[in-house]
Amino acid sequence: MRRSWVNYPEGPAEAPAATGPGTGSDLHLELTGAGSVRVRLMNALREAIRSGRLAPDTGLPPYRALAADLGIARNTVAGAYAELVEEGWLAARQGSGTRVARRAHPLRPAGPGGPARPSRRRTVHDLLPTSPDASAFPRTAWLGATRRALAVAPHDAFGVGDPRGRPELRRTLAEYLARVRGVRTSPERIVVCSGFAHGLELLGRVLGGPVAVESYGLPFHRDVLAGAGLTTLPLTVDGGGARVGELPGTAARAVLLTPAHQFPTGGPLHPGRRAEVVDWARAVGGLVIEDDYDGEFRYDRRPVGAVQGLDPERVAYVGSAGKSLSPALRLGWMVLPGHLVDEVLAVKGPREMWSGVTDQLVLAEFIASGAYDRHLRRMRQVYRRRRDVLAARIAAEAPHVRVGGIAAGLHAVLELPPDTEEATLRAARRQGLALEGLRSYRHPDSAMPPRDGLVLGYGTPTEQAFPAALDALLLALPEPAATRAP
């Protein structure tokens, strides 16, 4: 194991006051793990930045000093620095050497808890899917709801929490979901959770056997099921969503679907398949897990109702405030078949361990007061406008790229010519774009041939930043020539 503890002359420029040990200007690196020396050095530097040991704007040691200290080639250090500059972790500034980037506060790369999101925070333009515009969080309305909710909450709201969630929220959700999503339920069948993944984890722990999933979907969700000891079986996805007709040939007794807006390919589940999957669940005593992640954002017509409405005893519906308000709220809800309520509560535990009571009370008041409807109406207009601009600009400036999946939601799929995805993602990174390719969502066991494409989240940028993000995107798209000669 090569170690370096360089006490280099160029100390941190604006290092935060170090109150604990080990946060001084020394750069202690250990080149552990697999890969080439360069890869290990890059990993060690990323870790040092991530852990805060290398604060934003800290100057790095010159190549020579670090190379000598680690006993490695100078070019290796130079190459690692250059690549980390390209990745956005470091910044090279005229006359001041290499420094930790000011905004180098990235989330961790692919780990146990989620898909790789290496670039969200250190890129100029964030077009990663599934997050709403954080600047649009309705602070004033939320504060108003907080005032009203805190004024009327009973004292016991601040005692040990019921793992079902606050009754105020469950009552409001039962009514709201019936009205807006066609969900049929009662407050007793709703269990509050901290988001879709938490709900899926709880369901995974009460389900047996393999779970069928869509061939294209969030790897994170497959990981959550794997964490609960369940294998996943991929169903083919086409323009009508998942081919649920494949289910009878499998050992699966549960299927995870995104019926309102297939994630990420973008189509709604075909009406015939909605009925078919419920019939299958009835026939085999199975369960449909409905991930209604963006069911409230539909632009072409009235939202498609939840599949849950077809048979509340065969569908577990899971929604969250992650797209409608903010992924930082950590509030979700499960609408469960009667026979699963106690089982899910048994694995959730005897008291609320996760969801904070204030957000639960405030969300209940926010929905009940109509503020939620108003916020969604406003955001639907915002996102719809962005979608229209995106489609129009691609049609005008890159007509060889087809835009799909835009009837709903916060993301689109740009179809790319075969084998151009990787190069396009590299070009996008050079333009300062954080983007995901379609291939990263494909189930590794899927029989479907890999498709090339970009999964483009148009929800995340602020209104001001969106046009520039589109400019950068258009620069990164492959030339028309490439569509003919792969």
Add this chain to the structure above:
Amino acid sequence: MRRSWVNYPEGPAEAPAATGPGTGSDLHLELTGAGSVRVRLMNALREAIRSGRLAPDTGLPPYRALAADLGIARNTVAGAYAELVEEGWLAARQGSGTRVARRAHPLRPAGPGGPARPSRRRTVHDLLPTSPDASAFPRTAWLGATRRALAVAPHDAFGVGDPRGRPELRRTLAEYLARVRGVRTSPERIVVCSGFAHGLELLGRVLGGPVAVESYGLPFHRDVLAGAGLTTLPLTVDGGGARVGELPGTAARAVLLTPAHQFPTGGPLHPGRRAEVVDWARAVGGLVIEDDYDGEFRYDRRPVGAVQGLDPERVAYVGSAGKSLSPALRLGWMVLPGHLVDEVLAVKGPREMWSGVTDQLVLAEFIASGAYDRHLRRMRQVYRRRRDVLAARIAAEAPHVRVGGIAAGLHAVLELPPDTEEATLRAARRQGLALEGLRSYRHPDSAMPPRDGLVLGYGTPTEQAFPAALDALLLALPEPAATRAP
């Protein structure tokens, strides 16, 4: 399997509007599982109440009808009803038969997530330990902090969350914990979690080998470690806290302690043992997990500082807002040795999945504005007064019962004569008291002989309710005679 689907004439008196299937007035019971017919009937009734199928105030079918329908003896039904009345699930009213109790909304009995708390909500007097007075939650100050926090939060606070937690909160905590608890750290070493159990779970997943614990402690915490695949080894507990001198003879490389106020027996860890356990951790490369659950409530003198201050590289300090503000906030914090930060984040996942951003921002502002200090000062006075009243009344009215562990915290231990704990708990239940016995906290492998006692939480009742709770307690205590003749 015996089933009943009685459509009994006496329907629910005030049943809520049933919006989903299966919530009508029919009583559908399935006597599954282990145990006698009576036990299974009681379980089925508890489940029906818990699940909401039997709403508060719903009338139950007459013994005869249910007995005939299930094909069991009438006396069995009568016995089950009577026992559930005593447990608080049902209420027998003159002239109106047996009904579901109005306040029958208990938490689940012993399950995977915590110790049995069968009685918190359906008893008249809640003296279970570890919860503060829910009616004292500082709503007005919290709302003020919400207003200020929402006004200044950057937009990215409402985007995908960093699993470390909000920087505002980590900065504030680093300063606050240094000032009040003698914790030495920097914001980079703090990881926000949803409470002590969440922090312990994360630590458990990065630790190897058995973990030493105190012979008396929360069974729930042992369960959390077991859930992470770790066995626990009990250390003897005496008046000076855990005998950490036993550590070198064990295979443990980590020890979980409650140094400020041993839970539940109530003493602080002896100063010599504080140094000794840190020396042990240094010698073996081990870790001390410091559960500082009520370190801010000390009545006899200045709070004992955290053990963490002795060696931040060998102690993982975990605190929460559960006692200081409310267990319903679901906010905790881990102060980690540098070498554990990345490992803990790797198991926590690449994005914040649990702690909501609003509570994080508001708590940071609440602490920074001084409102937290003011609230703690006020509550210290409230709890100290209760403690004094408790001690004075026991000394006057039950001088044969010794009160211990009252120099700090929200609970006391009443020492009972040998083999009187169970009878005292039964007597307490008859007085409408929710109470825990000392034996329920004992590690099953402990070499210590079981001790009889009551672990009495004086924090939970409201100010108004506290005197009546003491009245009931004094009625439940064993007579002086029993202390002489066991």
